[in-house]
Amino acid sequence: MTKRIFKYTELIIFVTLISGFAAILFIFYAYFGTVQDKQLKTETAITAQAVEEGGLDYLRGLKLEDTRVTLIAGDGTVLYDNEEDASKMANHADRPEVKEALEKGEGKSTRYSDTKTTAMIYSALRLSDGSVLRVSEERNTVLTVALGMVLPMIWVFLILLIISWRISLKMSRQIVEPLNGFDLDHPLDNQDYPELAPFLQRINNQQKEIRQQKESLIRAEKDFVTVTDHMQECLILLSRKGKIISINNQAMKLLHADESCIGSDILYLERRVEFQRGLKKAADGEHTELILEYAGRHYQADISPIFSEDLKAAAGMVVLMFDVTDRENAEQMRREFTSNVSHELKTPLHTISGCAELLKSGGVRPEDSGKFVDLIFSQTQRMITLVDDLLQISHLDAGAADMKWEQLSLMDVVKSAENRLHGAAMTQNVQMTVSGSRPALIWGITRLVESIVFNLMDNALKYNRENGRVDVTVTEEDKAVRLSVKDNGVGIPAEDVPRIFERFYRVDKSHSREIGGTGLGLSIVKNAARILHADVDVKSELGKGTEFIIVFPKTKPTEA
Ligand code: ADP
Numbered sequence: 001m002t003k004r005i006f007k008y009t010e011l012i013i014f015v016t017l018i019s020g021f022a023a024i025l026f027i028f029y030a031y032f033g034t035v036q037d038k039q040l041k042t043e044t045a046i047t048a049q050a051v052e053e054g055g056l057d058y059l060r061g062l063k064l065e066d067t068r069v070t071l072i073a074g075d076g077t078v079l080y081d082n083e084e085d086a087s088k089m090a091n092h093a094d095r096p097e098v099k100e101a102l103e104k105g106e107g108k109s110t111r112y113s114d115t116k117t118t119a120m121i122y123s124a125l126r127l128s129d130g131s132v133l134r135v136s137e138e139r140n141t142v143l144t145v146a147l148g149m150v151l152p153m154i155w156v157f158l159i160l161l162i163i164s165w166r167i168s169l170k171m172s173r174q175i176v177e178p179l180n181g182f183d184l185d186h187p188l189d190n191q192d193y194p195e196l197a198p199f200l201q202r203i204n205n206q207q208k209e210i211r212q213q214k215e216s217l218i219r220a221e222k223d224f225v226t227v228t229d230h231m232q233e234c235l236i237l238l239s240r241k242g243k244i245i246s247i248n249n250q251a252m253k254l255l256h257a258d259e260s261c262i263g264s265d266i267l268y269l270e271r272r273v274e275f276q277r278g279l280k281k282a283a284d285g286e287h288t289e290l291i292l293e294y295a296g297r298h299y300q301a302d303i304s305p306i307f308s309e310d311l312k313a314a315a316g317m318v319v320l321m322f323d324v325t326d327r328e329n330a331e332q333m334r335r336e337f338t339s340n341v342s343h344e345l346k347t348p349l350h351t352i353s354g355c356a357e358l359l360k361s362g363g364v365r366p367e368d369s370g371k372f373v374d375l376i377f378s379q380t381q382r383m384i385t386l387v388d389d390l391l392q393i394s395h396l397d398a399g400a401a402d403m404k405w406e407q408l409s410l411m412d413v414v415k416s417a418e419n420r421l422h423g424a425a426m427t428q429n430v431q432m433t434v435s436g437s438r439p440a441l442i443w444g445i446t447r448l449v450e451s452i453v454f455n456l457m458d459n460a461l462k463y464n465r466e467n468g469r470v471d472v473t474v475t476e477e478d479k480a481v482r483l484s485v486k487d488n489g490v491g492i493p494a495e496d497v498p499r500i501f502e503r504f505y506r507v508d509k510s511h512s513r514e515i516g517g518t519g520l521g522l523s524i525v526k527n528a529a530r531i532l533h534a535d536v537d538v539k540s541e542l543g544k545g546t547e548f549i550i551v552f553p554k555t556k557p558t559e560a
Contacts, residue, residue, distance in 0.1 A: 002176045009168035017160055021153055029145045036140060037108070037121060043067065044106075044123040044135040051133055056080055067137055068120075072098055074130035092134075097124040101132045110139060234299070234321040237306075240283055240314055242266050254294055254321065266319075278303040282317040297325040333503070340504040344386055344518065348379035382516060389520040392451065393503070396527035400445065408446050409439035410453075410481050410552060411474050417454045418472070421461060430464045430487075432457070436474030440481045442552040448528040449552070455521040456485040456548045462515050463546070464489035480551045488545035497540055501526040525550075533557040 047069060050058045059069060059080050071080040076093025078086045092098050100107025101124035110121045119139040124132050178192040187200040187207065224246070228235050234251035238244060244262050252258060255269040266279065270292075278288035278301065288303045301321045305314030355372040358364050364372055411434075418434050425432045442449070460470040468489050475482040492500060496507045504519035506512040512519060525548075529536045533553050540546035 002172045005172035005175055006168050009172060010165065013164040013168065014161070017157060017164075021157065025142065025146055025149065028149065029140070029142050032140050032145055036137065037123075040121055040123040040135060040137055041108070044125050044133065047135055048125040048127060048133045052127055067135060070134040070136070072124075072132045072134060074102065074132070079131065095122070095124075095134075097122040097134060098132050100124065101126045101134075107132075232322065234319075236266065236319040236321075238266055238279070238317040238319065240316055242279055242283075242317075244269075245316065251319075251321065254299070275301065275303075279317060279319075283314055285314050291324065291328075292321070297323055298328045300324045337503055340519075341390065344504070345383065347513075348383045348386075351379045352376050385516065386518050386520075389518045389524060392524055393520060393527065396448075396524065396531060400448065400528075400531050403445040403447060405443065405445055405556065407441050407443055408449060410442050410449065410483060411436060411438045411440045413446070413449050413453050414457075414472055414474060414483070417450070417457050420454065421457055424458075424461055425470070428461055428464060428468075429466055430461055430468045430470055432461070432470040432472070434472045434474075436472075437476045440474045440476055442481045442554055443556050444532045444534075444552060448532055452525050452528050452532075452534075452550060453483065453485075455525050456483075456550070459521060460485050460487035460489065460546070460548075462517065463487070477551070479555070480553055483550045483552065484547055486545065486547040491542040491544050491546055492538075492540040493542050494540075497538060500538070501536075 047059075047062075051071065054061075056071065056079070059071060059082065062069065062082065064082055067082075069080070069082045070078060070086075070092070072092045072095075073079050076091040076098065078089040078092055080086050081089060093102075095109070096111075097107040097109040100109070105126050107124045108122060110119065112119055119141065120136050121139045122134055122136040124134040126132050178190075182190050182192075184203065185207075187203040190196070190200060225248075228246070228248035229250075231248060231250060234254050235246075235248045236244060236251050237246040242265050244264060244266055247255075247257065247259075247261060252261070257269050261269060267276070270276075272292065274290050275292065278290055281288050282303045282305045285305045285307070287305070288301075290301050290303075292299050292301050299321045301319060303317060303319050306316040306318055307313075308315035352375075355376045359369060359372055414434055414436075418432060421432065457470065457472060460472075464470065464487050468487060470485065470487045473482075473484045473486070475484070492507055496505075499505050500507070501522045503523045505522075506517060506519045509519075526536060529550060535549075535551040537549040537551075538546065539549075
């Protein structure tokens with residue numbers, strides 16, 4: 001701004017100086033013209049006086065350089081001229097100054113001289129003998145005057161220019177300095193220029209507006225961050241070119257990033273081809289869903305375009321990622337479950353169908369028919385057990401909400417299971433002992449507790465060996481009752497222990513089937529324990545035995 005003011009001031013001064021000098025020049029020119037006229041008139045009068053007294057001789061004796069003197073007879077004949085040969089000169093009677101002098105006694109004129117090719121001023125005086133004396137000089141031209149003044153004028157011009165340069169520099173600084181010192185944070189506090197008051201008022205209003213808009217933007221952004229940071233899902237907002245605009249905590253955790261990633265390309269965080277393809281599609285306005293794996297867990301990534309109101313193409317993109325591992329696992333389990341159930345049912349059904357067909361065709365000897373009927377019966381029983389277990393599992397999956405919670409004695413349940421399994425224990429030559437405090441009251445659902453206890457004790461017998469032992473212990477604790485079912489049977493390989501609670505999982509499939517196992521017993525135990533809020537633990541050593549520990553709460557879980 002200083003420069004601009006200075007430039008304009010200098011320009012004004014320059015133009016003023018030039019026009020000033022031009023005006024002075026013309027004034028001088030006019031003034032010098034008048035002075036020259038007067039001088040010429042005086043010179044004419046003096047010369048005329050001298051000619052009156054000395055005649056032509058006086059004129060011939062004159063030595064003049066810039067002045068022309070002409071003596072003209074009353075009829076216009078040139079008698080003498082100090083510059084030209086008088087005899088060759090034309091009659092001068094028609095010259096205006098000569099004419100005027102003949103008439104009025106004196107005359108003057110200014111005109112362009114053909115002889116001298118310049119503007120001349122003429123002054124003429126009639127002498128007493130009737131002749132006319134004419135004195136003439138070259139008229140000063142503007143250029144002559146200007147050339148005469150040029151050097152001092154240049155000096156004056158330069159001096160004035162330097163002075164004006166300094167003054168305008170100082171002046172422009174003085175004007176701008178208060179403006180530079182303006183406190184634009186508080187525009188109304190600046191009083192230096194009252195002329196700027198409306199402008200400052202406007203700045204003040206606009207600042208207020210900007211402040212309010214900024215505050216509401218910050219508030220909106222804070223709300224957005226608070227909401228997105230508390231989301232379980234990962235959320236990333238991207239520009240159309242894939243630059244990160246916003247990323248929530250979950251997404252940063254998942255992609256091992258921090259806030260410094262904002263503004264950089266998403267490529268730095270996720271380079272997988274299918275993800276990049278999804279982004280490209282979103283930029284073209286298409287929605288994509290894909291499953292990506294992070295640290296062994298599956299995430300569904302929804303990549304969608306964001307359309308602004310006025311634009312047809314995507315203005316940006318949003319990526320929403322959520323953990324679908326459980327859903328995927330459940331899906332997988334459902335698929336496996338269905339195929340397992342079909343498989344488990346297929347074997348007995350084939351056996352039953354085969355036996356029935358043989359009996360029907362009469363291809364079985366009457367003495368063997370009993371064996372086939374027994375086989376049909378045992379396979380039917382197996383199917384009934386399997387269907388019962390399946391019904392129990394699906395009931396537990398549904399939450400067993402219809403079942404009654406009550407206080408019951410764990411020891412009573414254990415004793416009753418012991419009675420049911422007594423025969424089997426005897427057959428298998430396994431010694432079963434039950435010890436512990438009575439009644440060992442717990443809060444639970446009797447049928448589920450019975451199921452847990454029976455399955456564990458039954459397994460302890462099934463996976464035992466000749467002359468083996470099963471020790472069932474019930475221990476009262478402060479807030480819980482602990483059930484331990486310990487056997488010294490076959491044990492479970494360490495790598496199988498984490499999987500034994502899965503549906504249809506058996507360590508030794510053929511042996512389990514042989515002894516009537518469905519592979520569902522322990523998953524019933526686990527699901528029932530979950531509903532009863534009981535903890536399940538298992539310790540096993542291959543070839544040495546297994547111990548299952550279940551800790552039942554004494555009180556209603558909600559009251560605990
Ligand atoms: P199953 O009907 O085959 O017994 P379970 O779900 O009850 O099915 O048990 C799953 C598997 O765990 C069994 O097949 C067996 O291999 C193993 N298992 C369960 N209990 C014991 C135990 N007390 N000792 C050794 N292995 C056991």
